[in-house]
Amino acid sequence: MTSGSTQLATWFNGPVFSRARDIFAANMTELLDRAEDPARMIRMIILEMEETLVELRSSAARSIADAKEMKRAVGRLEELQIGWNDKAELALSKDREDLAKQALVEKQKAAEMADGLRSEMEQIEQVLRSYEVDITKLQTKLREARARQNAIAARIESAVARAKAREVMHGSRTLDAFAKFEVLERHADFAEGRAEALGMTGPKSLEEEIAELRAAEKVDADLEAMKAAIAARTK
Structure with missing residues (x-):
């Protein structure tokens, strides 16, 4: 396997594809059910998705650049093959079969290098197709997560408001306040009763x-x- 093929294999099994596969397989509802703080959990999910999307696009851009460079290299190798072929024909026309063979050997080397680059270009095309599919899926997941984020934020805001209202109506502070009101009312009743008692004549x-x-x-x-x-x- 060439170094380029090794690099491509590394891309396929690298952290970007691994993270993307994890995100695609993730069930949002299950994740949020397990989360202690759903709002924080979904913010983290969105952040990771955005970072992974940036990495996928950057890797795709590098792959496109590599493919273009390889295409230019293949073109130069094809020109080189034509040049060595012409030289072989020239040498043969001059009865220099030995030089013609050497030229054909160089032509064969250039052809093999071109074939190797074409093979790597095909692998890069597969990578780019994978990137395209993954980016599309990730964008869909990201939209889903953002929609969940807005829904969860609205639910949490509503729940907090209801909790505050219930705390005001049934909370310990409110109950303590009403208990104090009752004590004060009893004091007032006692004071009024004493005043009335002082004014009574039996x-x-x-x-x-x-x-x-x-x-x-x-x-x-x-x-x-x-x-x-x-x-x-x-x-």
């Missing part, structure tokens, strides 16, 4: 009523004495 006992009568009699007696003293002074 029924008088018998002793209290008799004591009030005696006090009233004394006040009446003092009042009559005061009237009599005033009348005596005026006379």
Whole structure:
């Protein structure tokens, strides 16, 4: 196997094709089900896809450049074959069969080199077809991942909003606040009850009523004495 063929085999089995195959085989739903943070997981998937797509296109560009260079080399080798053939004919016309054989040997070498390059060009064409298929598949997966990313982002945003609302309604802080409100309401009820109790007057006992009568009699007696003293002074 030539060095070019070895390089092509390396490309086929290299990290770019390996990563691309992994991505093509990946089931997005299964990946997201296993992920603790689906949004972060899909961002990582998209980033890896974008990086792999860039690498695939770069590798394809290098393969295209290699194929063009090989095509130019094949053209030069074909011209070289024509040149050695002409030289062989010239040598033979001059009865220099030995030189004609040497020229034909060089022509054969050029032909073998050209055939080797053509074989490698065919392999590069296969690589390029693989790149084209992989790039198309990867672009499809990338669109799918981006669509999932938008859907997941919307779902997470909605879930966070609902969680906040439920936390406000049923969370510990809200429950603690309402518990404090109830304590304050009980304090207010107690204060109001105490104030009302202070303003209440219950029924008088018998002793209290008799004591009030005696006090009233004394006040009446003092009042009559005061009237009599005033009348005596005026006379």
